[in-house]
Every structure is written in structure tokens, then in C-alpha cells.
Amino acid sequence: MSAMRPARGSVFLVEDEVMIRMMVADMLEELGFAVAAEAGDIDEAIRLAETAYFDFAILDVNVNGKIISxxxxxxxxxKRPFIFATGYGLSGLPEQFRNRPSLQKPFQLDTLGRTIDAALRSTPA
Known part of the structure; x- marks a missing residue:
């Protein structure tokens, strides 16, 4: 079988904890998404955010002590949608992005799926 575009799209995933990043990548694949790019630090994340092709992103708010803004x-x-993942609640989100969807860590597969669906529906085409 030839490689095909994933049924639901591609994701840029930024998470500094390797095990969490692997777990979220597995969850995304289970939901029908492909991880197009991954980053574990801010500099790499900026470079990939500028150059990689992806349909949406999931961003850890605090990456090795640096804010994701x-x-x-x-x-x-x-003009790509993104979702924040945080263990700090709404107050931990960068102020200018508090209207963006967020996931409270730790999160389950069904919560991830619902949040992605809502974020993709609310994004202007």
C-alpha cells in the first residue's frame, strides 16, 4: 500500500518531555492524524513552525522553562490552528492567547479528540 495523506490531517507537536511527546503522538495517530513535525525546545519549534507543513499544532505552554508565545x-x-497543552490551567496560558483552545495535562484520548475537533471547527477557512 502506498503512503497516503492521513485521513484527518497532520500535526506539529511541541513538548519538551520525550515520554509525554511519544504518548501524545500515539494518541494523535489513534485519532487518525499524522505527526508531521516534533520539537522539544523553543528554537527548534520556531524553526519548524516557520518551515514545516502541518494542518494544526499542539503546543506545550512551558518548554524547558521558556514560554511558547x-x-x-x-x-x-x-493562519494555522493550535491548541495549548498545560499543567498550569488557564492562568498559565500566555495572556494574548487565552482565547485559544487548551488541554489540561494530563488529558485522555477522548478529551484530545474533542478539543481538536472544536479547534478545527472554529478556525476560519
Whole structure:
């Protein structure tokens, strides 16, 4: 069978904890998405946010002690939807992005799926 575009699209995943990143990647694949790019630090994430092809992104809010805002700004300029993943609640989100969808860590597969669906529905075409 030849490689095909995933049924539901591709994801850019930013998470500094390798085990969490692997777990989320597995969850995304189970939901029918392909991970197009992954980053574990802010500099790599900015570079990939500027150059990689992806349909939407999931961004850890705190990456090795650095806030994710510069990466979110690049993705916003590219007009791609994104979801924050945080263990800090709404108050941990960058202020200018508090209207964006977020996932409270740890999250389950069904919560991830619902949040993605809502984020993709609310994004202007």
C-alpha cells in the first residue's frame, strides 16, 4: 500500500518531555492524524513552525522553562490552528492567547479528540 495523506490531517507537536511527546503522538495517530513535525525546545519549534507543513499544532505552554508565545505567534501568522497543552490551567496560558483552545495535562484520548475537533471547527477557512 502506498503512503497516503492521513485521513484527518497532520500535526506539529511541541513538548519538551520525550515520554509525554511519544504518548501524545500515539494518541494523535489513534485519532487518525499524522505527526508531521516534533520539537522539544523553543528554537527548534520556531524553526519548524516557520518551515514545516502541518494542518494544526499542539503546543506545550512551558518548554524547558521558556514560554511558547514566539512559536504560537509564528503559527498564528501562518493562519494555522493550535491548541495549548498545560499543567498550569488557564492562568498559565500566555495572556494574548487565552482565547485559544487548551488541554489540561494530563488529558485522555477522548478529551484530545474533542478539543481538536472544536479547534478545527472554529478556525476560519
Amino acid at each position: 514566539p512559536v504560537a505567534e509564528v503559527i498564528e501568522m501562518r
